[in-house]
Amino acid sequence: MTSKPSHSETAFSAWTTRRWLRVGVASTLAVLAVLGSLGGWAMWRTSQTTALLTDRRSPALIESIRVEEALVNQETGIRGYGLSGQQDFLQPYAQGVSDQKAAIKRLRPLLGDDERALGDLTEVEKRISTWQERIARPVAAASPSQAAQISTARAAEGKTTFDALRRAMADQQTHLQDERTAATHDLRRAQTLRNWMFAIIAAVIVMVAGLVFEGLRRGVTGPLSALGAAARDVAQGRFDRTLTGAGPADLRRLASDLEAMRLRLVEELRFSEAARGLLDEQAEDLKRSNTELEQFAYVASHDLQEPLRKVSSFTQLLQRRYGGQLDAKADQYIAFAVDGANRMQTLINDLLAFSRVGRVHNDHQTVDLEAVLSRTLDTLSVAVEESGAEITHDTLPTVVGDPTQMGMLWQNLLSNAIKFRSPDRPPRIHISAASDNGVWEFAVTDNGIGIAPEFQEKIFVLFQRLHTKDAYPGTGIGLAMCKKVVEFHGGTIKIDPDYRLGTRVVITLPAVIPETAATAETAAAVSTGDADRGQP
Incomplete structure (x- = not known):
């Protein structure tokens, strides 16, 4: 027991090749648009993560290290000046102050809206200000002899203050390193996601291409090839070959039209065969008639000519011998007979000449x-x-x-x-x-x-x-x-x-x-x- 086709199957069966292609192209474009959007998002996310790592996290950590190096140079210069009283030690201190300010100036924009990083920077600046006010500036401003006294008197405080500064710098760098590490991990995840996304896009594109190829093969090229093979069989003389169609509605209509044409050709062939048989019969009749006409021409040129010549000869003899001896009526009748015989002979000769055109000559x-x-x-x-x-x-x-x-x-x-x-x-x-x-x-x-x-x-x-x-x-x-x-x-x-x-x-x-x-x-x-x- 066969099941009836569903409403959707009936609706799809009425679709033409153009409609199938239109729907297929639209669906393919929609899938490609979605895949393109996902690929674009993956590329954007990777780009953003890369920019965050290369433009903010890594430079911020580098600038923090530069601040620490500038502070170490300042502490070394102050300690050397306080112990020796030599003015040369103040040059590293002054350069360190300048480097510190420049580094902090570059570091602050890199932190952006990160509250913890800004808090670390504030704490570092606070510790720097405390150390510089209590230790660095007084020593740097004092004379060589006083510098040694101030350094000696504030040695313990200086150590404590600078150690606190070091701890603040270490905390800042630890936090920046953590953020850099997190950004690196995010970048790796984004790159992995991007790679998988493009792999999926490539797979989907291959799958769509395969579906398009298979759809065209089953819906267009396959039915056309089968219909073309059947049409060639009919063209080679197999007029009993039924032309059936498959695929979209227009291809089935084409097959139906070709089948109607085949049936018409079969009907015309039957009629042509009948007409050819009739024509053959008529050709045989014509051949027989031509044979009879040739026989008639032979008879006319031989058998009829002889009695006609006798009639003509004897009527002419009659005219010469008895012309003028009979009455006028008899002479007229004899003249009519002679003229008729001559004209008959001329007519027969002309007919023979006419019949020989294309047959003898x-x-x-x-x-x-x-x-x-x-x-x-x-x-x-x-x-x-x-x-x-x-x-x-x-x-x-x-x-x-x-x-x-x-x-x-x-x-x-x-x-x-x-x-x-x-x-x-x-x-x-x-x-x-x-x-x-x-x-x-x-x-x-x-x-x-x-x-x-x-x-x-x-x-x-x-x-x-x-x-x-x-x-x-x-x-x-x-x-x-x-x-x-x-x-x-x-x-x-x-x-x-x-x-x-x-x-x-x-x-x-x-x-x-x-x-x-x-x-x-x-x-x-x-x-x-x-x-x-x-x-x-």
């Missing part, structure tokens, strides 16, 4: 368009001479493509420009070429009858005619052939809608033909058919 190589255009002009030389056409061109480049198809392209474009010429002026045709970012743009511009804007897209549809066959002969496959050739080579073809002085056909061809474009299936798929062009 598929030899991609370097093609010199200058040479291709020269051969095309030789082929159209009769039409050019009869129409009086003037054909000019820029320097044409070398491209990659099929030479036969390139020849079909230029032949259809130029023959259309000559065919649909204006009746009141000779044809003027110009071929331009320009390169832009690895793409060649060609334009075939003429001064013919032009194309109405509403028909500029329709003329590329297969068998689309804008004129009757009596006005402009043809099968309506010319521009369809051009479109199929251009798209097979990875280019585009269109009519310039802004040109009004005739027709301008704009063609783009890549400088390098992609290999994927050079397949018969792609050419058949992108082809939408073409037509001869003209103006209704």
Whole structure:
């Protein structure tokens, strides 16, 4: 039996990584602030104890010893003067008095508010004053002979008075030494406390760093690593791997989003597999259909051509033998039959040529368009001479493509420009070429009858005619052939809608033909058919 999560666990589970980091950083800063305060207090206490020892206790003891030395010098000088009467002994006495006063002057501020030390100093000063008034000053002020008398008369009193002074000095120094010793002990304790405090601070910092590292590992890096490993498994094809999240709420939401994405990818994969199966079936159907079309093309080029040639030959024989012997109606019917047979044969030949684009002619190589255009002009030389056409061109480049198809392209474009010429002026045709970012743009511009804007897209549809066959002969496959050739080579073809002085056909061809474009299936798929062009 599982226990329900507590309210605090539920509340913590809703925390995001940012909130955990914010709380963790705040807690760490608070702990560091407390530890810093304790460390600072320990340093301050050590500093204060050190200052008390070095600035007051030790100097006070030293100055007390200096006072004692100054008094010993005074007593020695007075005793020597009293015994010998020599004035030289008064110099140590005078120097001792000066040193004593200077030392006491330095000692008093060092005692501060210490009542016992101040009391000891008062007692010492009292004993000094008594000894100096009763012994030192009278002897020092007397003549040599009197000094000896005074020293002799007050010898016992002098000894007693100076011994009392010595005892007062000893008590003072003992108290100062005790205070110095106590200050030294305090300093040692403060230093020990400081050292322990810093050791504890270092341990706590290490512990906090360990907790932060472990928290990040468990709450952030660990869940992210596990989620990343699961995501990599999914990326490698294990789409059945469930993406689960752990750690803060935002990481769990991220895992949930990734799991939703995985489920969507699995669903899309199922759909893609189904679509791929359907596409494979359609590809098989298309392959079978292409095979049937190839068989039809074979039949059309062989089996249908033979009876059509018989029909055409015998109708022409009938026309030559019996032309003019029958009535006018019979001659007209025979002419219709001959014309129909000829047009049917032309149509079949054009359809065969159209079907061969990308299937039969598929030899991609370097093609010199200058040479291709020269051969095309030789082929159209009769039409050019009869129409009086003037054909000019820029320097044409070398491209990659099929030479036969390139020849079909230029032949259809130029023959259309000559065919649909204006009746009141000779044809003027110009071929331009320009390169832009690895793409060649060609334009075939003429001064013919032009194309109405509403028909500029329709003329590329297969068998689309804008004129009757009596006005402009043809099968309506010319521009369809051009479109199929251009798209097979990875280019585009269109009519310039802004040109009004005739027709301008704009063609783009890549400088390098992609290999994927050079397949018969792609050419058949992108082809939408073409037509001869003209103006209704």
